[in-house]
Amino acid sequence: MSVGRETRLSAWIERLAAHFAEEGIPLIGGRILGYLLVCEPVERTAAELAQELEASSGSISTNLKFLVNAGLVTKRTRRGRQAAEYRVDEKRWADMVQRRLDALVSVRDLTESGMRLLSGDPQRAHRLRTVDQLYTWLADELPPLWERRPTPPK
Amino acid sequence: MSVGRETRLSAWIERLAAHFAEEGIPLIGGRILGYLLVCEPVERTAAELAQELEASSGSISTNLKFLVNAGLVTKRTRRGRQAAEYRVDEKRWADMVQRRLDALVSVRDLTESGMRLLSGDPQRAHRLRTVDQLYTWLADELPPLWERRPTPPK
DNA sequence: CTATGGCTTCAGTGTTGACCGAAACCAAGG
DNA sequence: CCTTGGTTTCGGTCAACACTGAAGCCATAG
16 A cells, blocks of 8 residues: 655655755755745745644754745735745755865865965975865866856756 | 984874874874884884883873774784784775765765655755766766776885 | 873764644635 | 734754763783
């Protein structure tokens, strides 16, 4: 006996949330993201999310604020509707990825200033130089590659 | 009146540790890494690290175990020496970076399986498709780029 | 075999952060 | 102005984790 699509999607949402939990995004925040990526219709109110994800209204509020602030979710209010509607802004997903790449590349600033402190003692700088060269290569390669990324039309 | 190089290096170590703390590496672990990158001579015992970094022997032990396990630090024991000596293995730093890139790319497995669940409903899959295309591009580009990385001679 | 120095283990402490649920707050509608 | 439905704020709980320091463990030296 096979399980329904919605059940599978629940499991999928949970896996996605677990992945991002490891990267520092709260579990409920990850669930919201996953749910908003696949729900129909695309917009949901905070109350609907609380019920669907079985989370407290407080947690939903906190995490929605976080996601809106990160740009991944947009909030829309409408005249005549007391409830705000939330939806993912899938286009902004790239921003999040870019932030992660930037974090990697930014280590180069550290290795670079470390190398300056050790200038005049190449012997002692040897270990740090190896690391610095790696990050210098990353800093040279990643940003241009990122720029060549195909942006979705429309 | 200017401060000495060792003082500056202490501050540098602290900045490095702070950076990696944000990425989930314990503060003391980060300090050990930074210190082992620039200390002279290159090898230190756990006791020396504890004194130099003003941390408890327990913390040093735990974090050294963690770093050795991650491959970033190697432990060496010598006949006639009761104290083991630790040093950074700067070559292995690339492994850590690769793990981070892999974590990014691995999201593609999630988006891919999500797309499968939504096959047959392209309308509903639209948001996820946008995200999936981004990670597909990353999965196509990053591994080959990484392979082209110049590995240090010697 | 005993003593010594150093490393690791472990129980305990303090802190951080996610989460909950109730209370306060804020429209919009009667 | 009061009510209603919804959202945000806030105090409190709980679990996870970094860190400490003391006790235990090992290996070496005498």
